[in-house]
Amino acid sequence: MTWLTKITPDLSSRSARAAFANAGELHRMLIGLASSQLGEETMPSPRRHAGLLFRVDEGHTGPALLVQSHERLDLTRVDGIGEAAERDLSPFLDGLEKGREVRYRLAAAPSKRLGKSEKNADRLGDRARPGVRAYTRPLYGEDAERWWLDRAESHGLESRQVLSTGLGPALDPGKSGRRGVRLQVTRFDGYAVITDPDAVRRAVVEGVGRGKSFGCGLLSLASAEW
Template sequence: MTLWLTRIVPDPRSRDARRDSAGAVDLHHRVMSLFPDHVADDEPRRRLGVLFRSESTPAGDQILLQSAREPDLDRLPAGYGRAATKPLTPLLEALRPGLHIRYRIAANPIRRPGRATRELYRLKAVVPLQGAAADDWWARQAQSSGLDLGTVHSSPLEAARGNRRSDQRPVKHDRVLFEGTAVITDADLLRTRVTDGIGKGKAYGCGLLSIAPHRGPQ
């Protein structure tokens, strides 16, 4: 299966781009609108392998969109911004055990305490993790993704928020950015996790694992 990576650089003068950047739900619908199978529920996202991440860079804001089908960039509104797509197949085919890589992921680290623990400490059913607890969560996820972590830099991000269009129920996924270096221990497992994404909140900008060969000092 071919994976595609699309980089969208929104034009801040575009009303549509400004609206999408303000809400995770609107951005979800925007990226899904680039595919002809788009409907309102979450199943097309899984079927099309859609994952995305919005991020700020020194050159400005951008949206990274990964998908199992090439998106139709002509579906973006006029003046939305610049966009380009490339296949990820060469990168994925080059993965091998022992290869040093750089990684980045905006994830939704959570814990689901048992009923007794929730009642004892008056916790919610889903507890977002921060600091060392979030780092431990990422270490477990990385190990189960075929990675041996080298360095980890984590920083909290603004939560992915919005209201579902179908029923106006609020959406909120706390996010932490993890980036650093690692060594591949299982290339097949890593390819699967890159394709499927990691953690919860995938429909709203969480879970896209970006990797690249690390050519710096080992």
């Protein structure tokens, strides 16, 4: 099954402000909400095991956190943070058909991998480091849109319209403040026609691109007539 949960934070709450401080804190909060699915044993990728993907959407009344998971989250842990609502996405995903037009939204960290060389290291303002095989350059504007259009096609969507919006960086300083994760995020909105329903379902369930632990990769679909 695939569940979608919407959490609307109460930003007057200290707990909510702490949870929404950065992408890393949100990730750690969501791992806690999925703890009943993960058990007590340590595993290499708890996010992937629980199917966790998330995105923060800004609305007229403030932010809303959208969370996707394989199982229902423990919403008793949201007390003191905000209000939550959930729905089962499985009927919608099962009903996707070839030729159907949908609206989509995706927040992603489009990038291009560069080979390890002094030239590329200098271009990125980064010194060549032992053990690093490649460097990654974030993409913006038209380059970011081309990145998404290529992936949309491979994920069973023929994009008919795309609007890209730079959202700035997703951050995770870590609990010690030394982790230093920083991903440049772009949101893609538009319309598309489904060309491969199975590929689309996989993209929704598994996510798109990198940075899935930091608020990237959640592909949201809705009927175009909504």
